[in-house]
Amino acid sequence: PPAHSRSDWIGPPDRHSHLRPVIFYVPPEESALERRLREARQEAQASNQRFWARHNRAFRQEKEEFIYSRLKAKGLEMRDESGQKATLNAEEMADFYKDFLSKNFKKHLQYNRDWYKRNFRITFLMGQVALVRALRWLRWRKKNIEQ
Amino acid sequence: MSAARRCCPPRAFAGLFVWHLRNTGVPQVPCQFVHLDHVANNRLITFKYFNFLKRMYVTQCNKDLSQQAKPKSDSIVSPFHDLQQLDQEKKVVHKISPVSPVHHLGTETSSRNELRELKSAAETEDSVIRVGAESKEDRQWKEMKLRLDDLPGILARLSKIKLTALVVSTTSAGFAMAPVPFELTCFLLASLGTGLASCAANSINQFFEVPFDSNMNRTKNRPLVRGQISPLLAVCFAASCGIPGIALLTLGVNPLTGALGAFNIFLYTCCYTPLKRMSIANTWVGAVVGAIPPMMGWTAATGSLDAGALLLGGILYSWQFPHFNALSWGLREDYSRGGYCMMSVTHPGLCRRVALRHCLALIGLSTVAPVLDITTWTFPIISLPINLYISYLGFRFYRDADRSSSRKLFFCTLWHLPMLLLVMFTCKKSVLEKEDKGDLPGGGHETAMEIRLP
Numbered sequence: 001p002p003a004h005s006r007s008d009w010i011g012p013p014d015r016h017s018h019l020r021p022v023i024f025y026v027p028p029e030e031s032a033l034e035r036r037l038r039e040a041r042q043e044a045q046a047s048n049q050r051f052w053a054r055h056n057r058a059f060r061q062e063k064e065e066f067i068y069s070r071l072k073a074k075g076l077e078m079r080d081e082s083g084q085k086a087t088l089n090a091e092e093m094a095d096f097y098k099d100f101l102s103k104n105f106k107k108h109l110q111y112n113r114d115w116y117k118r119n120f121r122i123t124f125l126m127g128q129v130a131l132v133r134a135l136r137w138l139r140w141r142k143k144n145i146e147q
Numbered sequence: 148m149s150a151a152r153r154c155c156p157p158r159a160f161a162g163l164f165v166w167h168l169r170n171t172g173v174p175q176v177p178c179q180f181v182h183l184d185h186v187a188n189n190r191l192i193t194f195k196y197f198n199f200l201k202r203m204y205v206t207q208c209n210k211d212l213s214q215q216a217k218p219k220s221d222s223i224v225s226p227f228h229d230l231q232q233l234d235q236e237k238k239v240v241h242k243i244s245p246v247s248p249v250h251h252l253g254t255e256t257s258s259r260n261e262l263r264e265l266k267s268a269a270e271t272e273d274s275v276i277r278v279g280a281e282s283k284e285d286r287q288w289k290e291m292k293l294r295l296d297d298l299p300g301i302l303a304r305l306s307k308i309k310l311t312a313l314v315v316s317t318t319s320a321g322f323a324m325a326p327v328p329f330e331l332t333c334f335l336l337a338s339l340g341t342g343l344a345s346c347a348a349n350s351i352n353q354f355f356e357v358p359f360d361s362n363m364n365r366t367k368n369r370p371l372v373r374g375q376i377s378p379l380l381a382v383c384f385a386a387s388c389g390i391p392g393i394a395l396l397t398l399g400v401n402p403l404t405g406a407l408g409a410f411n412i413f414l415y416t417c418c419y420t421p422l423k424r425m426s427i428a429n430t431w432v433g434a435v436v437g438a439i440p441p442m443m444g445w446t447a448a449t450g451s452l453d454a455g456a457l458l459l460g461g462i463l464y465s466w467q468f469p470h471f472n473a474l475s476w477g478l479r480e481d482y483s484r485g486g487y488c489m490m491s492v493t494h495p496g497l498c499r500r501v502a503l504r505h506c507l508a509l510i511g512l513s514t515v516a517p518v519l520d521i522t523t524w525t526f527p528i529i530s531l532p533i534n535l536y537i538s539y540l541g542f543r544f545y546r547d548a549d550r551s552s553s554r555k556l557f558f559c560t561l562w563h564l565p566m567l568l569l570v571m572f573t574c575k576k577s578v579l580e581k582e583d584k585g586d587l588p589g590g591g592h593e594t595a596m597e598i599r600l601p
Contacts, residue, residue, distance in 0.1 A: 011289075059484045
């Protein structure tokens with residue numbers, strides 16, 4: 001994002017977490033409330049990134065292991081003669097999906113609670129900041145009209 | 148697309164169907180089906196259309212007003228589409244030097260500008276990629292500033308406007324089936340109120356699900372995920388749609404409809420959305436969410452929850468299951484990774500059993516309709532072929548449990564519902580007939596008042 005920009009910038013999805021990173025603009029005259037909002041957003045972003053990057057990596061890894069073990073049980077190699085990566089069909093993968101979901105169930109519940117709390121807090125702070133800015137703008141306008 | 152061909156009605160019939168629907172002012176879904184016949188050869192477009200339809204149906208489920216409770220709105224992307232999109236995205240990555248999320252601003256503006264120019268140059272050269280336009284844009288850093296001319300499009304996507312339209316159409320089907328003389332103002336108010344409530348519910352749903360949406364292929368291009376709109380604005384939009392919508396229903400139509408609308412919003416946003424990640428019961432809750440809009444249409448017309456309303460709701464409730472279960476069968480990977488508790492992942496046997504059970508229930512419900520004096524006896528007879536066909540596909544899905552049978556069942560549900568509703572409407576027992584018989588049901592308020600006045 002260019003240096004002179006006065007707004008936040010959002011980037012392409014991260015490779016691991018599929019979340020889009022945001023670079024927050026820090027205005028020179030940032031109030032305490034605005035700083036709290038920005039920090040809350042940064043913290044949420046970092047936490048989300050950590051969770052999903054780790055989660056997706058685990059998924060990919062466990063999927064590979066599962067495919068490998070199943071192929072080995074069937075007596076096949078990871079790559080066949082033409083060099084193509086051997087895969088299992090959807091029905092065979094279903095066992096893995098079910099297993100993965102149940103293993104991560106508690107983790108997801110915890111994450112959900114955290115995410116909802118964070119989301120509400122950030123949105124509430126945004127509301128407060130917007131309200132303060134609106135009031136400030138109204139006061140400024142009143143002053144201008146009086147002058 | 149043999150599957151599509153087999154599932155879609157023959158051209159001529161489709162044409163008639165479209166004409167019929169246009170006449171009765173019912174949803175535009177059949178038009179899309181005619182399209183499908185034309186583009187059947189082009190796989191990607193076909194999938195796009197199906198995705199569009201699926202997306203609509205799916206989101207409808209999620210919406211409180213959605214009449215088709217399809218629990219998962221997000222994961223309806225067809226696997227092939229995913230693969231092709233993946234391939235295209237990979238190509239994009241090769242050609243464009245990725246700009247890593249930079250930790251500091253300012254110092255390298257010139258080089259970054261150059262990179263961006265290179266990227267845009269590379270991007271413009273890249274013509275092979277179909278969804279290229281979208282993925283190219285995705286690779287760039289975007290300013291998070293709201294542009295007013297983008298706003299309508301953004302809000303349309305936020306409120307899942309296509310799904311809303313389908314929900315409103317099921318509401319109007321409910322209204323049309325009510326055994327009362329047709330009142331245009333009431334109809335329009337009910338439709339508008341339902342549409343607004345639907346928009347509100349969808350927006351809240353998207354607000355809740357940002358990180359999950361970004362991890363699933365079908366939903367990763369939503370406005371909140373892409374940062375095109377702030378969460379605050381999404382909530383404000385939802386409030387500004389939901390409150391007037393419910394108020395319109397309560398004051399302009401009748402309090403019962405308003406209450407149903409508010410209840411549906413609550414059910415969708417506060418029950419279904421969190422439940423998706425906690426237990427498979429979300430599918431049943433979602434089915435109720437989908438069943439309520441036609442009931443709202445009925446209560447808007449008659450002012451009371453008759454057996455007819457319950458029957459219409461029941462038909463839509465039952466329809467949700469084959470629709471959603473068949474759809475979710477192909478999305479198990481995304482669900483599993485995203486942490487969604489869906490029957491297709493955790494209880495696959497139950498998933499198929501339930502789908503079959505409800506296909507058969509549709510036959511039963513169609514038979515009950517004339518008993519309740521809603522339609523003539525021609526309705527179960529005419530609808531029997533399509534109900535049997537969907538039950539047959541449900542049975543195949545139950546027995547085979549593979550991708551092709553699930554897709555066939557899903558595509559079938561897409562045309563089955565509009566056709567069933569249309570047949571129901573054409574077989575509707577006219578009000579005059581009932582008057583002649585001397586037993587006018589619940590009916591409009593004026594007639595009731597007339598009877599009471601001395």
